[in-house]
Amino acid sequence: MLSWLPARVVALRAKVFEKVNGDNAITFPNEVIGPDRFQELYSHPAANGRSKGAGLSDLFWYWLSPGPEVHQEHLEAGPRYDDVARATRTFLSGSTEELSAAATRCTAKVLDEVLTGRVTEVRLRDLMMPVWAEYFYEMVFGEPCPRYARDLIVDHADDVVSALKCTGLRHPARRARLTRYLRVRLADVRHPLPRTLSETEQVHYLQGTYFNTAVVQMSEAMAHLLLALAQHPEVARRIDDDRYCAHVLDETFRLYPLFGIAHRITTADIALDDETSFPAGSVLCFSYPAYHATGYANPDVFDPGRWESTAARHEHHIPFGVAANRPCPAWRLAPLAMRTSAREVLRRVTLHSSVSHTRSLPSRGPCLLVREGPVPRRRLAFLRVRDRWEDVWRSVVQLVLGTAMVLHAHHLRPAGRYFDTHDTQGCPVRH
Template identity: 90%
Template structure:
């Protein structure tokens, strides 16, 4: 059934994306900087450029539009970033109990809508999207999420992640509908907005940070977690054990890191030693999957038990980045709310899935939610066959659409054009 094709297509896609990086891009770990020095380079003060000067920035800005110029991940260092980061920390703050209760409530609301008969077939990412749309709407506005707002958020976030995974082209008009809604609601947010941003930029900040990245990343993270639990029922049975569940999360983040490549542009020369140096303007690409696969026995197996006698901080494990180079602002919130969400799901249903579990998860995580009774083995067998077939045609779609978007982004140059006319703090420059 052409089972060889997806791997060949993935390799071809990798070559296409290598062309985007250009000659000054270097991926780590490699022979020059192995896993033992990966974090040393990642943490270097000069490895702090975010967007200006990298071909990859054009592609990511293209995917994240509108508003990538004020997306926290892509802001250059300086007062504007500091202002935005403060605002984000304020929105994401809260007691563990309050954060957990909100996650439980939002999960329960969506499950009440979705669960029908004894067996419900879902795509886990699709199941989780409205959960986190509800959650982050409450976090931003301090009130329950109206269905109109939820549909706009889910439509926008789904469009972004599908284009990122090259399973669909992007649809700017769909994204603009959420932009217009947030512009009307801007005065209703529950915390002060970044003062260094204009009103239009504040709208894009809300859209990009909370209703794009936060919703997408949490839906992806939960899809990976629930799919891992569906395929390892012995782990699912221990969901109420806090210590063990922490190991499950560590292992899920290790094996299925949400970031593939994080790129940084060197703002000065870096000399790690006499033989290892990188000139200013180099594009450093840090591969999370490659790094997370080093330093472990049987690294490609899902094994929460490996964390019984060690701590994640002592291993090759950086699911939220490194502390010295802008870690993900949700590093505290994510484990708290993921645990609450997973418990609400597993207290209601048993999870079963027979699909291939990959880091990129373009399948969106097909799964059966079963309330009581036997495992539907015939449906699982059919799911397995369908998943293998979808993998073949989807890989071709990803190659075609991915190439088209790479070429379109290269032609538009959204990041390059922005920095042609603005400095690193967003101020217009004269030539």
């Protein structure tokens, strides 16, 4: 059934995106900088440029609009980044009990709405997006999330991630509805917003940090975790063991890292040794999947047991980045919230899925939630057949839409045009 086509299309898509980087982009690990020196280069003080000077930035800014210029992951180093990062840490702080209880509460609320029969078919990413929309709304505003606001957040986050995965085009008007809502609510947030940002930039900061990145990444992470549990019931049965659950999360993050490529632009020459150097302006692309696949026996196998004899900090395992170069601010919150959310799901249902599980997960994770009784084998068989067929036509859609968005982003040059008129701290420049 044209099973060869998706792999061919993925390879072709990779070549299209390689062209975006230009000739000065280098992907690691490679023959020169292997996995043993991957983190050394990633942590180098001069590997700290984020957006200015990379062709790939135009594409990411295009996908993440509005407000990519104040997105924490894309701000250049300096006082503005420090101010934004400080505000984010404040919003994401809280006791273990508070963070866990909120995840349980928000998960239970959504499940109460979704579970209407003995067997419920869902796409796991779609199931989890309302959960994290509720969760981060509470974190930002300190009150329960109204359904109207939740729908705005979910529509926005789904539009962003669909564009990122090239399964759909971006819809600026859909995103603008959330922008207008947040502008009205700006004075209601729980903590002070970054003072170095204008009012419009503060709105975009809220939208991009909490209702784009946070909702999308947590929904993706939970989709991977729940799909892995659905396909490994022996693992799901042990999820209440805190130590084992930590191993499950480590293995999920290892095999299905949320970041594909993290790119950095060198702001000065980097000389690692007498034979290995990179001039200023080089685009360094750090491949998380490639790095996470090195140093392990049977790296393509989901095996939480591998962590019983080692610790993640000793292995090729950086799901939240490296401490010296912009680690994810949710490195503490995410495992806590995911653990309690998964347990709330498994308290109510058993999970069953027969679909393929890939890192990019463009299928959004089809799965059956069974409240009681036998597993519907025929429906599982249908899921498998439908998933194979969808994989064929979806790969073609991704190629076509991805190419169209690459060309559109190249034409618009959102990052390039911004830095034509602003310095790295967002101040207008005169020519």
